[in-house]
Amino acid sequence: MTPDIRVHADDFDPVTEAARLESGGAGGVATFTGIVRGENGLVALELEHYPAMSERALAGIADRAAKRWTLTALTIVHRVGRLGPGARIVFVGAASKHRADAIEAMHFVIDWLKTDAPFWKREQFGDGRSQWVELRDTDVAAKDRWES
Amino acid sequence: MAIELLYFAWVREAVGRDGETVDPPADVDTVAALVDWLESRGGGYAEAFADRSRLRVAVDQEFTGFDASLADVHEVALFPPVTGG
Numbered sequence: 580m581t582p583d584i585r586v587h588a589d590d591f592d593p594v595t596e597a598a599r600l601e602s603g604g605a606g607g608v609a610t611f612t613g614i615v616r617g618e619n620g621l622v623a624l625e626l627e628h629y630p631a632m633s634e635r636a637l638a639g640i641a642d643r644a645a646k647r648w649t650l651t652a653l654t655i656v657h658r659v660g661r662l663g664p665g666a667r668i669v670f671v672g673a674a675s676k677h678r679a680d681a682i683e684a685m686h687f688v689i690d691w692l693k694t695d696a697p698f699w700k701r702e703q704f705g706d707g708r709s710q711w712v713e714l715r716d717t718d719v720a721a722k723d724r725w726e727s
Numbered sequence: 728m729a730i731e732l733l734y735f736a737w738v739r740e741a742v743g744r745d746g747e748t749v750d751p752p753a754d755v756d757t758v759a760a761l762v763d764w765l766e767s768r769g770g771g772y773a774e775a776f777a778d779r780s781r782l783r784v785a786v787d788q789e790f791t792g793f794d795a796s797l798a799d800v801h802e803v804a805l806f807p808p809v810t811g812g
Contacts (some may be wrong), residue, residue, distance in 0.1 A: 613812060627736055628811070629804060632788040669812055689812060697785065697804075698811025699736035711737050712806035725756060 580714050582641035582653040586633045588660040596654055603651045609681040616650065617664025620705040621649040629697035631655070636696040644673070644688050649654035655688060657698065678679045687725050693718040714722050730761075730797065734775070735806035738782070741775035751797075758784050759793040761803065776805070783808055 580603075585591075589691060593612045594705075600608045615624050637655045645653060652674040669692070674685040700712040732746040755764045759779075766776035776782065779793060785804040786795050797803070 597801040626811070629733065629785070629788075629806070630737060631802075632785060632804070635788060636790075693812035694809065695790070696811045697735070697806065697809055699807065700810045701736070711807065714810055718812075 580612070580645060580650055580652060582638060582645065582655065583643060584634050584637045585649040585656045586628060586630075586637070586655075586659060587656075589657060590658070590667060591656045591670055593667065593670055596656065596672055600652045600654060600674040603674070604676065605651045605681075606676045607678040607681045608674045609678070609685040610670065610672040611685055612667055613669040613689070615662050615664050615666045615668060621664060621702055622705050623664075623703045624662045624666075625701040625703065627699045627701070628657075628659045632697050633659075637692060639693060640688055640691045640695060643691070644684040647687070648673075648675065649677075650675050650680060650684055651713060653684065653688070656694070657692070657712070659698070690721045690725060692717075694722045715718045730800060732765075733802065733804040735804065738775045738806050741771045743771050756797055757793070758786065758791070758795045758797065758803065761797060762787045762793065762805070765805075781807060 597608055641653050650662050650673055654672040656670040671685050671688045672709055673681045676683040703709040729748050729750050731748055734742050739745050752763050754763050762776050765772050772785050786800055
């Protein structure tokens with residue numbers, strides 16, 4: 580099982596991505612799609628990344644998941660650049676023979692990539708303000724839950 | 728030995744550039760010493776590197792800590808805690 584890792588500015592189609600995960604002996608597919616929330620007058624998110632490292636960091640997280648659960652396929656797609664409200668940001672899909680492995684691996688990957696992949700978000704608001712998003716303690720706690 | 732530095736997010740904005748090649752003195756042998764040396768340049772560098780608790784680091788494209796050695800290192804990236812996903 581070689582994880583499918585992609586980082587790019589272009590949009591992705593979660594239906595196509597999920598369907599692709601069904602082949603290869605899967606008994607179940609679990610997916611997560613992250614979407615830009617247009618709260619508090621937000622007009623765009625600027626997603627910056629460390630190009631030489633971001634795909635490698637995601638591949639490292641995928642490898643951890645593949646060691647911990649029995650997977651038939653795993654896909655991570657992360658967008659970069661300027662994204663408006665409603666735009667898709669990230670896709671994680673995991674496939675396995677049995678549902679628990681797919682669901683837990685998908686959840687693990689999305690929690691880990693919040694804290695362990697080199698991406699940064701800047702919020703831009705309609706009134707001209709902009710600010711870098713700060714790492715939240717709840718994101719660190721969500722990742723730490725998987726340590727054992 | 729020359730080291731490629733990369734800056735991201737508000738670190739990049741504070742420093743005013745996305746990277747540079749530096750050749751620090753020989754006693755700058757850890758990431759912590761490198762950050763202190765950069766901070767001593769003042770201006771945007773002092774602003775970016777004064778509070779180490781707000782910084783994270785990758786050495787040769789692997790996340791690491793401030794105690795990491797600079798021996799045989801080619802690339803050091805300095806940035807805020809990541810916020811992807």
